[in-house]
Amino acid sequence: MKRFLSAILVVAALVVVSAQPARRRVTLIVTGGTVLTQDAAHRILTPGAVAINNTDIVDVDTPANIAAKYQAAETIDARDQIVLPGLVNTHSHAPMVMYRGLADDLALMDWLNKYIFPAEAKTVSPELVRVGTRLAAVEMIESGTTAYADMYYFEEEIAKATFEAGLRGVLGETVIQFPVADAKTPAEALVRAERFIKEFKDNGLIVPAVAPHALYTNDTATLVASAELARKYNVPMLIHFAETEDEVRVAREKYNMTPTAYLDSIGVLGKTTIGAHGVWVNDADIAILKARGVGVAHNPESNMKLASGAAPVTKYLAAGVKLGLGTDGAASNNDLDMFEAMRQASFLAKHATHDPTAVKAQDALDMATMGGARVLGMEKTIGSLEVGKHADLITVSMRAARQTPMYDPVSHLVYVTRGDDVRTTIVNGKILMKDRQLKTLDRAAVIADANRLAARVRAAVAR
Amino acid sequence: MKRFLSAILVVAALVVVSAQPARRRVTLIVTGGTVLTQDAAHRILTPGAVAINNTDIVDVDTPANIAAKYQAAETIDARDQIVLPGLVNTHSHAPMVMYRGLADDLALMDWLNKYIFPAEAKTVSPELVRVGTRLAAVEMIESGTTAYADMYYFEEEIAKATFEAGLRGVLGETVIQFPVADAKTPAEALVRAERFIKEFKDNGLIVPAVAPHALYTNDTATLVASAELARKYNVPMLIHFAETEDEVRVAREKYNMTPTAYLDSIGVLGKTTIGAHGVWVNDADIAILKARGVGVAHNPESNMKLASGAAPVTKYLAAGVKLGLGTDGAASNNDLDMFEAMRQASFLAKHATHDPTAVKAQDALDMATMGGARVLGMEKTIGSLEVGKHADLITVSMRAARQTPMYDPVSHLVYVTRGDDVRTTIVNGKILMKDRQLKTLDRAAVIADANRLAARVRAAVAR
Numbered sequence: 001m002k003r004f005l006s007a008i009l010v011v012a013a014l015v016v017v018s019a020q021p022a023r024r025r026v027t028l029i030v031t032g033g034t035v036l037t038q039d040a041a042h043r044i045l046t047p048g049a050v051a052i053n054n055t056d057i058v059d060v061d062t063p064a065n066i067a068a069k070y071q072a073a074e075t076i077d078a079r080d081q082i083v084l085p086g087l088v089n090t091h092s093h094a095p096m097v098m099y100r101g102l103a104d105d106l107a108l109m110d111w112l113n114k115y116i117f118p119a120e121a122k123t124v125s126p127e128l129v130r131v132g133t134r135l136a137a138v139e140m141i142e143s144g145t146t147a148y149a150d151m152y153y154f155e156e157e158i159a160k161a162t163f164e165a166g167l168r169g170v171l172g173e174t175v176i177q178f179p180v181a182d183a184k185t186p187a188e189a190l191v192r193a194e195r196f197i198k199e200f201k202d203n204g205l206i207v208p209a210v211a212p213h214a215l216y217t218n219d220t221a222t223l224v225a226s227a228e229l230a231r232k233y234n235v236p237m238l239i240h241f242a243e244t245e246d247e248v249r250v251a252r253e254k255y256n257m258t259p260t261a262y263l264d265s266i267g268v269l270g271k272t273t274i275g276a277h278g279v280w281v282n283d284a285d286i287a288i289l290k291a292r293g294v295g296v297a298h299n300p301e302s303n304m305k306l307a308s309g310a311a312p313v314t315k316y317l318a319a320g321v322k323l324g325l326g327t328d329g330a331a332s333n334n335d336l337d338m339f340e341a342m343r344q345a346s347f348l349a350k351h352a353t354h355d356p357t358a359v360k361a362q363d364a365l366d367m368a369t370m371g372g373a374r375v376l377g378m379e380k381t382i383g384s385l386e387v388g389k390h391a392d393l394i395t396v397s398m399r400a401a402r403q404t405p406m407y408d409p410v411s412h413l414v415y416v417t418r419g420d421d422v423r424t425t426i427v428n429g430k431i432l433m434k435d436r437q438l439k440t441l442d443r444a445a446v447i448a449d450a451n452r453l454a455a456r457v458r459a460a461v462a463r
Numbered sequence: 464m465k466r467f468l469s470a471i472l473v474v475a476a477l478v479v480v481s482a483q484p485a486r487r488r489v490t491l492i493v494t495g496g497t498v499l500t501q502d503a504a505h506r507i508l509t510p511g512a513v514a515i516n517n518t519d520i521v522d523v524d525t526p527a528n529i530a531a532k533y534q535a536a537e538t539i540d541a542r543d544q545i546v547l548p549g550l551v552n553t554h555s556h557a558p559m560v561m562y563r564g565l566a567d568d569l570a571l572m573d574w575l576n577k578y579i580f581p582a583e584a585k586t587v588s589p590e591l592v593r594v595g596t597r598l599a600a601v602e603m604i605e606s607g608t609t610a611y612a613d614m615y616y617f618e619e620e621i622a623k624a625t626f627e628a629g630l631r632g633v634l635g636e637t638v639i640q641f642p643v644a645d646a647k648t649p650a651e652a653l654v655r656a657e658r659f660i661k662e663f664k665d666n667g668l669i670v671p672a673v674a675p676h677a678l679y680t681n682d683t684a685t686l687v688a689s690a691e692l693a694r695k696y697n698v699p700m701l702i703h704f705a706e707t708e709d710e711v712r713v714a715r716e717k718y719n720m721t722p723t724a725y726l727d728s729i730g731v732l733g734k735t736t737i738g739a740h741g742v743w744v745n746d747a748d749i750a751i752l753k754a755r756g757v758g759v760a761h762n763p764e765s766n767m768k769l770a771s772g773a774a775p776v777t778k779y780l781a782a783g784v785k786l787g788l789g790t791d792g793a794a795s796n797n798d799l800d801m802f803e804a805m806r807q808a809s810f811l812a813k814h815a816t817h818d819p820t821a822v823k824a825q826d827a828l829d830m831a832t833m834g835g836a837r838v839l840g841m842e843k844t845i846g847s848l849e850v851g852k853h854a855d856l857i858t859v860s861m862r863a864a865r866q867t868p869m870y871d872p873v874s875h876l877v878y879v880t881r882g883d884d885v886r887t888t889i890v891n892g893k894i895l896m897k898d899r900q901l902k903t904l905d906r907a908a909v910i911a912d913a914n915r916l917a918a919r920v921r922a923a924v925a926r
Binding site: 100102105106107108138139142143204303305309319332333334335336337345347350354358360362399402405411412415416417447450451457 | 543561562565567568569570571574598601602605606702705764766767768769770772773776792796797798799800807809810813814817818819820821823824862863864865867868869870871874875878879881882883906909910913914916917920921
């Protein structure tokens with residue numbers, strides 16, 4: 001009787017299994033966490049799961065439904081974690097991690113002229129850029145940044161290191177009027193920039209770009225030539241603009257216009273322009289930025305530390321200007337942690353507008369995800385967890401005492417979470433970090449290389 | 464010959480050993496780290512060591528000298544770490560960790576009246592206060608705070624939990640005009656406060672205090688009675704003051720004075736007054752605070768998140784007002800991390816004064832250590848690593864990618880370090896955390912208790 005019953009159960013089980021439709025094979029499933037999709041409806045699955053095949057998201061559903069539909073080569077358990085789109089850093093100078101903390105608490109021009117420019121003049125080299133970018137990549141992967149915009153020198157070294165690390169980047173070769181480490185003249189820089197664009201134009205992770213430094217460091221001809229180069233290859237143009245009150249003064253004296261109006265008057269602003277800072281803009285400037293489709297990179301920490309001012313974030317949002325968050329280079333922040341950028345964006349906007357309802361936690365998270373994706377021109381491919389988008393996502397632990405209890409995952413991500421809480425970082429479907437173990441970079445070697453070169457930097461400023 | 468030489472070497476070694484003076488026995492040595500003494504000269508030992516016997520620091524010297532002079536029951540290896548005085552949080556409401564993230568991004572009065580006050584009315588109990596304080600203690604120990612000032616209800620539960628955790632506290636029983644969980648009237652609260660003071664007056668770690676909530680929540684008689692009670696027992700008085708522009712309006716309407724001038728006019732300000740916020744003060748107010756010897760607790764994160772304004776930190780420092788940093792309660796911050804408070808104090812001051820040289824990293828660190836000690840009236844016993852002071856100190860890891868490279872330890876502590884980088888926390892010579900393992904609290908039980916009570920809090924605000 002017992003034997004007979006067993007036989008029936010086995011047969012029944014086989015019937016159940018064979019009745020199941022065949023599960024689709026996928027490369028990766030992330031399951032069990034609170035999934036913040038950051039889609040248009042801000043859908044949250046508690047818990048949820050994300051199915052990934054190769055580079056793309058193929059499904060977002062409950063863990064049970066995903067398990068029923070898919071069979072994965074690898075599964076990541078995200079219980080007690082929040083799963084969200086990877087963070088997008090819209091403004092940085094990655095290799096400047098090599099100068100972090102070298103000089104702080106100085107007026108901008110003292111800081112640049114006495115420390116940063118001399119240190120750069122003596123130490124910027126392909127090697128320093130390579131080593132610095134690797135260090136920045138470790139920091140970005142460890143703190144949940146999956147895509148970033150960059151402008152620096154020897155940008156091809158940055159592109160190579162970024163690609164090897166597995167990060168997504170919009171990387172702009174700097175064009176500047178005075179002689180720098182990789183170009184003696186802006187003409188030379190433009191030649192470098194064109195070569196750089198051609199080299200990386202069809203790279204799946206890297207979008208090459210042109211980066212005229214700013215209006216106060218380039219003449220009109222150079223700015224126009226930079227914009228033309230970007231248009232010729234249909235690549236983004238990155239530029240600093242309206243960062244300080246002094247820049248407004250310079251623009252008014254030289255051109256009798258605001259920085260924004262001047263840049264618009266020479267025809268360099270457009271849908272693929274990424275403008276960093278945008279602190280000192282008036283309502284007419286905001287209207288220009290909206291009309292041209294310029295993406296603005298807001299850097300609250302750098303703006304506070306250098307006392308540049310507070311960008312009118314609530315006005316940008318109300319006007320519908322594309323708005324993302326950035327850390328700026330680590331020499332003026334002093335790190336690349338986008339969780340700090342989110343928190344500071346919220347705090348600074350509340351303070352500056354005298355309104356505690358300004359830039360709510362959800363607004364800050366939106367800026368760091370979909371907002372950043374829009375600024376980089378990637379809103380159709382990254383920035384949210386939706387079917388068909390690239391699989392750029394992170395999982396974040398919520399087990400710290402400072403995260404206990406949790407009433408609202410979005411509040412916790414913005415107000416009490418640190419980059420160090422990130423457990424898993426995935427870009428383009430590839431795991432770059434799992435349980436805080438890096439997969440694409442040799443952490444110890446990167447840190448050792450950075451410390452070795454830091455001795456040279458220290459010597460350079462010690463003179 | 465070889466044998467003869469060996470014998471000579473052995474004899475020589477014995478002579479050396481016996482020639483050494485006997486090493487003094489001590490309970491603990493922390494050695495090998497970069498020691499920031501935070502003494503008047505800001506002496507830094509690279510590397511250094513601290514010798515501790517029972518509750519006190521007996522020596523600060525090089526590792527070799529300390530090893531030669533002392534024999535320790537326990538030694539902590541602090542290589543690759545910074546050793547510094549424990550951080551002093553001069554304003555908090557510890558149990559409010561139970562309400563963190565319950566409601567954010569609201570106007571102050573909506574936040575209080577719709578969420579915090581209803582949640583408190585329904586859920587504040589000795590149990591919630593006990594569990595919340597334990598959770599706060601875990602968070603403080605894990606993020607390097609060794610002493611804190613607090614004002615809340617059922618303060619005796621906070622005192623017991625703080626003492627058990629091994630933290631140092633200046634703890635004030637709240638006196639407020641309207642009925643609250645632990646007192647129906649201010650008279651009842653004053654009776655509770657007196658009982659509380661008597662119970663904890665001679666505790667080595669706890670300094671009991673009276674905490675009239677604010678001038679806008681107490682009438683003049685209650686404020687005066689609170690100050691008289693503090694004077695009677697020679698204990699501190701804690702009070703919120705000049706936090707918002709609205710408070711200035713109320714004081715002007717009711718008393719035709721600023722909040723500071725009014726509090727001074729009724730004789731409640733003195734050397735043992737700890738005033739939280741002090742955002743809206745004019746030059747005459749600052750002169751009053753300096754003349755009376757009032758200690759001010761600056762809470763940059765809370766002030767920004769609630770859009771209260773920016774305290775005139777540089778003016779306070781110039782005037783020589785005792786100035787410390789605080790996190791405020793975690794419901795308005797949302798955590799108790801003093802590293803965030805330091806960074807924010809620096810950033811906010813630079814922003815508010817349009818001066819990037821304002822509140823340098825060293826200034827922020829001074830506020831969080833000696834400044835806080837002065838505010839708590841403990842400048843002779845804590846706040847720096849000096850012989851004869853209590854052994855309240857922490858060790859902080861400097862191995863993160865975001866801390867690489869390190870040119871300046873003070874810059875790194877303020878601009879790139881998180882509470883989670885703290886490895887060791889020692890209070891009164893006792894190790895509360897070693898290698899991030901808590902010694903006085905059962906972490907899992909504390910977190911479980913907090914999550915259990917959080918369900919009640921969630922239910923209380925649900926309708």
